[in-house]
Amino acid sequence: MNKVIIIGASSGIGRELALLYAANNWLVGITGRRKELLQSLQQDFPENIMTECFDVTGDENIESIRNLTQQLGGLDLLIYNSGYCEPSEISEWEIDKNTILTNVTGFTEIVNFTFNYFVVEGKGHIAATSSLASIRGNSFAPAYSASKAYMSNYMEGLYIKAAKLKLPICLTDIQPGFVKTKMAKGNGQFWVAPVDKAAQQIYTGIKNKKRRIYITKRWWIIAKLLYCLPITLYKKIG
Ligand SMILES: NC(=O)c1ccc[n+]([C@@H]2O[C@H](COP(=O)([O-])OP(=O)(O)OC[C@H]3O[C@@H](n4cnc5c(N)ncnc54)[C@H](OP(=O)(O)O)[C@@H]3O)[C@@H](O)[C@H]2O)c1
Numbered sequence: 001m002n003k004v005i006i007i008g009a010s011s012g013i014g015r016e017l018a019l020l021y022a023a024n025n026w027l028v029g030i031t032g033r034r035k036e037l038l039q040s041l042q043q044d045f046p047e048n049i050m051t052e053c054f055d056v057t058g059d060e061n062i063e064s065i066r067n068l069t070q071q072l073g074g075l076d077l078l079i080y081n082s083g084y085c086e087p088s089e090i091s092e093w094e095i096d097k098n099t100i101l102t103n104v105t106g107f108t109e110i111v112n113f114t115f116n117y118f119v120v121e122g123k124g125h126i127a128a129t130s131s132l133a134s135i136r137g138n139s140f141a142p143a144y145s146a147s148k149a150y151m152s153n154y155m156e157g158l159y160i161k162a163a164k165l166k167l168p169i170c171l172t173d174i175q176p177g178f179v180k181t182k183m184a185k186g187n188g189q190f191w192v193a194p195v196d197k198a199a200q201q202i203y204t205g206i207k208n209k210k211r212r213i214y215i216t217k218r219w220w221i222i223a224k225l226l227y228c229l230p231i232t233l234y235k236k237i238g
Contacts, residue, residue, distance in 0.1 A: 003072040005029040005065065007056065007110060008082030010037035012181035013129065016199035017079065022048040024203075029068035031056075032082070056082050056106030057098070062113050069117070077206065078114045080107050080128040080151075087140040087185055096143035103147035108154065115158055118169045127172035127206050128155055132219055134175065135226040136238055140186060159211060173212045174202055177219035191218065 003026065009018040010032030021028045022045035029050050030038055038051040052068045054060045069075045084102035086095045111126055118124030133141075134148035155173040162169040178184045178192040193201075193216045205213035214220040226234075 001025065001027050002076045003027045003029070003069075003074050004077040004079065005031070005068055005072070005075060006079045006081055007031050008080070008129075009041070010034045012183060013176070013179055013195060013198055013202070014079070014081040015041060016195045017081070017202060018049065019044065020199050020203050027072050029072050031064065031068070056110065057101035061106060061109045065110060065113060075114070075117065075121075075124065077125040077127065078110070079206075080111055080126070082106060083129060083131075083183065085141055085144045085183055085185065087144075091142070095141075099141070099143040099147050103144070104150050107151055111154070111158070115161075115169065119165065119167060123168045125170040125172070125206065125209070126155075126158070127174055127202075129174045129176065129202075130155070132175050132177045132214070132223060132226070135223060136229075136234055138238055170209045172206050172210055174205070174215060175212060175219070175223065176215035177222060179215065191216065191222075 004021050006014050006018050006028065008014045009030035018028050018030045018041055028048055029052060030041060031052050031054060032038055033053065033055050035053040038053055042049040042051050050068060050071045052064045054064045082102055084098050088095055107128065111128065114126055128151050130151040131148040133145040134152045138145035152173050155171050159171040162171065176198060178189045179198040180192050180194055184192065198215045201215050201217065202213065214223055
């Protein structure tokens with residue numbers, strides 16, 4: 001049986017992915033801070049789902065991943081999906097700090113550890129949910145867009161590192177536009193994807209070992225536009 005760990009699977013996209021992997025007969029390790037949500041998910045697939053409750057901003061990341069890997073009896077795929085986003089009219093350090101601890105520090109510690117684990121194993125796959133917001137700076141949540149840009153850039157770096165090491169370690173950068181979860185905040189949302197459709201497209205993209213996937217697929221058009229838009233125009237919307 002294939003084995004996956006999903007970091008941040010208690011709600012939203014991660015929860016839906018956990019259900020999808022379990023339904024496709026994977027052994028699934030799920031994590032998050034809300035124990036009762038993890039346990040209720042486990043009850044749906046008691047044979048396939050194992051849980052580990054921890055906060056990615058704390059000191060237990062490596063120990064928890066080790067425990068879960070042991071429970072699963074190995075690891076083929078890790079998906080880093082935990083994320084923090086809090087828009088604010090003014091610049092607030094507490095928001096920026098939480099954003100960095102979750103989306104940068106926790107992400108780097110867990111992905112770095114897993115990459116090295118896969119180097120020893122000689123193979124593996126890491127996916128991470130960044131965001132379309134990674135492409136340009138965003139005035140409503142500057143640390144969020146910057147942290148997601150960091151994630152994307154780090155994943156590309158590891159992609160090249162794996163190639164240089166000549167190891168079959170796959171890296172997938174998942175870039176959603178808007179997905180209907182509590183994370184999707186603010187006005188002016190469009191092309192909002194239902195969470196089950198988003199999870200299905202992520203599942204297929206990972207299965208096909210894609211380097212980058214836009215969720216939903218048509219968001220690649222917005223991605224290309226954002227790359228090209230001059231700052232004089234972008235500052236009206238960013
Ligand atoms: N929804 C969108 O429109 C959208 C767009 C672009 C990117 N994304 C990205 O997609 C990912 C999933 O978000 P979602 O939309 O599914 O929202 P969500 O339902 O709020 O899910 C967020 C997940 O992250 C976990 N998490 C947050 N902080 C954590 C922490 N400190 N320690 C451990 N786990 C933590 C949460 O678990 P606990 O609260 O139980 O800890 C939860 O399982 C995020 O990385 C987000 O940035 C979402």
